[in-house]
Amino acid sequence: MKIRRGLKTCLLLLMTLPVWVPVWMLVSGSFMGTAEVYKNVGPVLDKASGMAVWQVFPEFPILRPFVELLLDSPDFFKMFWNSCIQVFPVLLGQVCIAVPAAWAFARFRFKGKKVLYVLYILLMVLPFQVTMVSSYLVLDRLNLTETHLALIIPNIFSAFPVFIMEKFFRAVPVSLIEAAKLDGSGEFYIFIKVGVPIGAPGILSIVILGFLEYWNAIEQPLTFLVRRKDLWPLPLYLPEITAGKAGVAFAAAVIMMTPAVLLFLYGQKYLEQGIAASGLKE
Amino acid sequence: MLFLFPSLAGITVFVLLPFMDVIRRSFCDAMGRKFVGMANYKLVLNNKAFQLAAGNTAKFIIICIPVLLLVSLGISLLLKNQRSRKEFLKTSFLFPMAIPVASVVLLWRLLFHWNGLINGLLVRTGIEKIDFINSNKAFIVLIITYLWKNAGYNIILWLTGLNGIPASLYEAAAADGAGKWAKFRYITLPQLAPTTLAITILSFVNSFKVFREAYLISGDYPHESIYMMQHLFNNWFLSLDMQKITPAAVLCIILFIMLILLFMKLRKNED
Numbered sequence A: 001m002k003i004r005r006g007l008k009t010c011l012l013l014l015m016t017l018p019v020w021v022p023v024w025m026l027v028s029g030s031f032m033g034t035a036e037v038y039k040n041v042g043p044v045l046d047k048a049s050g051m052a053v054w055q056v057f058p059e060f061p062i063l064r065p066f067v068e069l070l071l072d073s074p075d076f077f078k079m080f081w082n083s084c085i086q087v088f089p090v091l092l093g094q095v096c097i098a099v100p101a102a103w104a105f106a107r108f109r110f111k112g113k114k115v116l117y118v119l120y121i122l123l124m125v126l127p128f129q130v131t132m133v134s135s136y137l138v139l140d141r142l143n144l145t146e147t148h149l150a151l152i153i154p155n156i157f158s159a160f161p162v163f164i165m166e167k168f169f170r171a172v173p174v175s176l177i178e179a180a181k182l183d184g185s186g187e188f189y190i191f192i193k194v195g196v197p198i199g200a201p202g203i204l205s206i207v208i209l210g211f212l213e214y215w216n217a218i219e220q221p222l223t224f225l226v227r228r229k230d231l232w233p234l235p236l237y238l239p240e241i242t243a244g245k246a247g248v249a250f251a252a253a254v255i256m257m258t259p260a261v262l263l264f265l266y267g268q269k270y271l272e273q274g275i276a277a278s279g280l281k282e
Numbered sequence B: 001m002l003f004l005f006p007s008l009a010g011i012t013v014f015v016l017l018p019f020m021d022v023i024r025r026s027f028c029d030a031m032g033r034k035f036v037g038m039a040n041y042k043l044v045l046n047n048k049a050f051q052l053a054a055g056n057t058a059k060f061i062i063i064c065i066p067v068l069l070l071v072s073l074g075i076s077l078l079l080k081n082q083r084s085r086k087e088f089l090k091t092s093f094l095f096p097m098a099i100p101v102a103s104v105v106l107l108w109r110l111l112f113h114w115n116g117l118i119n120g121l122l123v124r125t126g127i128e129k130i131d132f133i134n135s136n137k138a139f140i141v142l143i144i145t146y147l148w149k150n151a152g153y154n155i156i157l158w159l160t161g162l163n164g165i166p167a168s169l170y171e172a173a174a175a176d177g178a179g180k181w182a183k184f185r186y187i188t189l190p191q192l193a194p195t196t197l198a199i200t201i202l203s204f205v206n207s208f209k210v211f212r213e214a215y216l217i218s219g220d221y222p223h224e225s226i227y228m229m230q231h232l233f234n235n236w237f238l239s240l241d242m243q244k245i246t247p248a249a250v251l252c253i254i255l256f257i258m259l260i261l262l263f264m265k266l267r268k269n270e271d
Helices: A002-015 A017-030 A034-045 A064-072 A074-107 A113-125 A128-141 A149-156 A160-170 A174-182 A187-214 A219-224 A234-244 A246-278 B005-026 B039-045 B048-080 B086-098 B101-112 B117-124 B138-163 B167-175 B180-191 B193-218 B229-238 B242-270
Strands: none
Touching (some): A002 B048, A002 B086, A017 A034, A017 B101, A034 B101, A064 A074, A064 A246, A074 A149, A074 A234, A074 A246, A113 A160, A113 B193, A128 A219, A128 B005, A128 B193, A128 B229, A128 B242, A149 B005, A160 A246, A174 A187, A187 A246, A219 B193, A234 A246, A234 B193, A246 B086, A246 B101, A246 B138, B005 B242, B039 B242, B048 B193, B048 B229, B101 B138, B180 B193, B193 B229, B229 B242
């Protein structure tokens, strides 16, 4: 039994290799000097002939790529900042808009609730490309295309956080709400004092899921920022660095990954709760 | 009702109203003025690129969802009673969610390029190189990407489902002398039915996001085996082809509405 359990653990650990080997490659690549990067991966970047090779550890680990990227690449900073501008207001906006909406769905009965709920699920399921033209039409009319707001405003009204939060709010005990009501509290007060604290893990999980989503924004900047490359976020910019400055490509990939990974490690518990909530029955 | 108002107002202004306009335009000429009936719809349905993209997207979904469901269920079953290093293992499987698409793309190029590491390995073992990016093998790379990225999400969902099965059921079955396989077949699988439905829908939603990787690796016009609906919409959008993109969007919405109603009905039948 013990041996079997040991074998199972080994098997599972082996299965994590497809995750950790690529991560290690990114990290070790980021400590290679330009010459070493070219030597190893030049063939893949059409910069040299032969085949790409890889060592487990960099031959001469240096911090040079990070220094070069952080000190000598103003573009990188700009794009990093663009990503921040396009992500954080969305998360804040979603919390302000989606959390109360979810409360309404979880707490009240009203006419047309079912139809509205189906509408929200539909909006959640629709891929971006299907609503791309309609979003463009309205953004164009409001003169918002080719601005940061074109990416921020539509995302604030995303249906996904409403869907997740509703699951969390449904777990709020009715007795608590009744008690607050007996105390003569108004609905808004109940929401702030009872709903929000109990739903706090849900709020964290929508923020984390939202961050992982929008930090990878590709479709929207590609359609709404066609003429303003200077407003592009990191995900679109990174492939351009790869082509131009291979030496810092790995360092750029690692820097881009860092906020997402930190948030992930810090909030894994909430992320898991959010994922589990997304699978709950309506 | 005040709670729902801001969200609903936003959705009305940014999605519902403009979509009404899209429906109207789908029946109009390129300028959006003259009514042309179903002409645009005919144009789209007979369009070669549309047929190719619809076929590829359908094929991708039909293959990748069952594979993902099985792989992640298998791992979850192994993980369920795992005691040592369970948290580390869960973190590992979820980790690809935290790796940004752009970073993945750099790695994939390194691995799957014509002169990349996998081909290097193949050459050394005397096998011929495979063109992963510019041949129909690109489809396989896309499926691997999808599995790699989404397995963790589904594992969490399966584990939640598995943990929700009352232990008493297994105990009763064990008392009746049921074997391991019988328990799996007659308790685990039926009890997982609601989870399965939810996972299928979420996997379906996530399947559209592989466009990101596909786009960053291969651009607007990748190998035709991975030319998806998303590429098509993107290209029609960039060329402002209103006559094609509006009816295509309407058709997609109708399809999605039907799928959701079907999903709701299946859920109801479970009770």
